Amino acid sequence: MAKLNVGLLFGGRSGEHEVSISSARAIARALVTAPNTENYALRPFYIQKDGCWQTGAIAQQVLETGIPLPVDESMGATRLSLWQFPSDVADVDVWFPILHGPNGEDGTIQGLLKLMQVPCVGSGVLASALGMDKIAMKSAFAQAGLSQVDYVTVTRTEVWSNPCVFPKLCDRIEAVLGYPCFVKPANLGSSVGIAKVRTRAQLEAALDSAASYDRRIIVEAGVTAREVECAVLGNDQPKASVIGEITYSSDFYDYETKYTEGKSRHLIPAPLSSEVVAQIQDMAIRAFKAVDAAGIARVDFFYVESTGKVLINEINTMPGFTATSMYPMLWAASGIPFADLIDRLIQLGLERSQE
Template identity: 75%
Template sequence: MSKMRVGLLFGGRSGEHEVSIVSARSIAKALKSEQNAQKYEVLPFYIQKDGFWQGGETAQQVLDGEVPQVGEEEGKYANPKSRWQFPPEADSVDVWFPILHGPNGEDGTVQGLLSLMQVPFVGSGVLGSAVGMDKIAMKTAFAQAGLPQVKYQTVSRAQIWSNPCVFPKLCDEIEADLGYPCFVKPANLGSSVGIAKVRSRTQLEAALDSAASYDRRIIVEAGVVAREVECAVLGNDNPQASAVGEITYKSDFYDYETKYTEGKADLIIPANIPAAVAAQIQDMAVKAFLAVDAAGLARVDFFYVESTGEVLINEINTLPGFTSTSMYPQLWGYSGVPFAELADKLIQAALERYKP
């Protein structure tokens, strides 16, 4: 029986380009493991930071940690249209495994392209990816599903930049409604990029200005004294939730450096929380998954307010990392699904969802 050709798509144009490469290496290793080697053939596809797609030897070099030797005619295209001339190997892909983090990767854009190719792919479709990426749309979906959240306000770039008379009043409203500390976040960036924790008016003004440089939609959330716990979800219409894990760290908050630097944060699996709370988090994780129409995989993050026993949903990540420090594969490993089996299950979920 011939092997199924898996198009491993990594790199991308976001600020998480390097993280995507590391995730792809882990997935490639899992698909080449003894239990998967007879089923799958990995075809690597590397998207450069300028958007140009590379396949074959060049993509494999990046996957292997080497610096690829890219000719001028392959790297910097004279005609922008040439970026859409996909490597010829793309025609032979049976199922795509995109592991592109951040904008132009997990926000529905690539998912739309893969849908047009009419080939199955791992993960959420256009809707689930877009809603999961946009923090404002995500929170609206969570509210509709009855999931409790921290207080927040939405802000537009126009409110921050267009009218200097409006800005002070906006800051007054945020201070009165949310207080300090609070978090300012671009609505459409992943992995804590562009996020700031603020404790004063001066910091708030600077954070809003900075967030507006990243995105035209911004969200401001009230700070909460809580433990940060996470749950992984796997499946499609009848998804399953993993054990619950906890993130602890010494930095001021779980920022990009803390998230992706080994030793900066500790992952505790399982989280030392009451069984009833863990069950509640698992139930809420599945509800969140279905609320945004996610598919295949997602990691759902929560705040556990130990003093009151309250659980608040923070966000969903529909394409979580697969690096050595990533919570998603570790949660499933503890829950009885080792990495190689997890990669296989994700591909099988993609094939199942694609069936007419």
């Protein structure tokens, strides 16, 4: 049988460009490792920070070095506009879009790949969009009856346009949530633009900062809880992994802590009772179905040990595959090695396209 050409799509126009490259490097190594190398042929496609697509030797160089391509040079190749794609796009049998954040994990690329009528690893447009937009995500979780922290939604207009409205907005947030609370742009991933605030002055500064990232903002109540995660794998009959716990010494699980080795510690499996584990796994699968996810997702929770409550935090429909990423580690601890996991994800993408 001929090998399937896997279009590994990475880089992208988001603040998580470098993380995407790291994830792609790990996946590429798995694809050229037996037995995957007997079934798949790697076809790298790199999207520069300006949106230009590169393939062939240039994309391979980025994979090998892990260094992003500067947008002001094309390494001697013809630069392609946003509306042109490399000719070898037509050779791809299945896409693996390991893009994180806006313009890659939010349904935009998923819609493009759907128009190409080629199978794709991961969720489609709807689940990807819901998984990226924290406000829409929480609405879907509420509809599914999943317990969450209290939150307040805010618009950029409320923050910037009327100086008379802003103090009243802060009054409302303080009354509903109190301190500490977290201010987050609605549509950025990996803790980008997030601030933990404890005072009115910090709240005002955080809202102003978040409004510079997104026109929609969410403010969540802070809770004293253990942060635990569950990986999900499958399509219509998804399976949940063992549970992992994240511990860290920083104030919260910010971008630097998340992607710097040694800044956080992963406990897999998490030291939890079998009853709590079963509850988290059940909620993870319910969340997966609530947004109509496919193939892959990581679902994050707060476990409030003092009350025994489990609160869902968010779903990530294209989690990282870096050296510090929880998703592949959770499945490795559940009995699925990295290379096998990549194979399963590709097969799930093919299965979903056949439906």
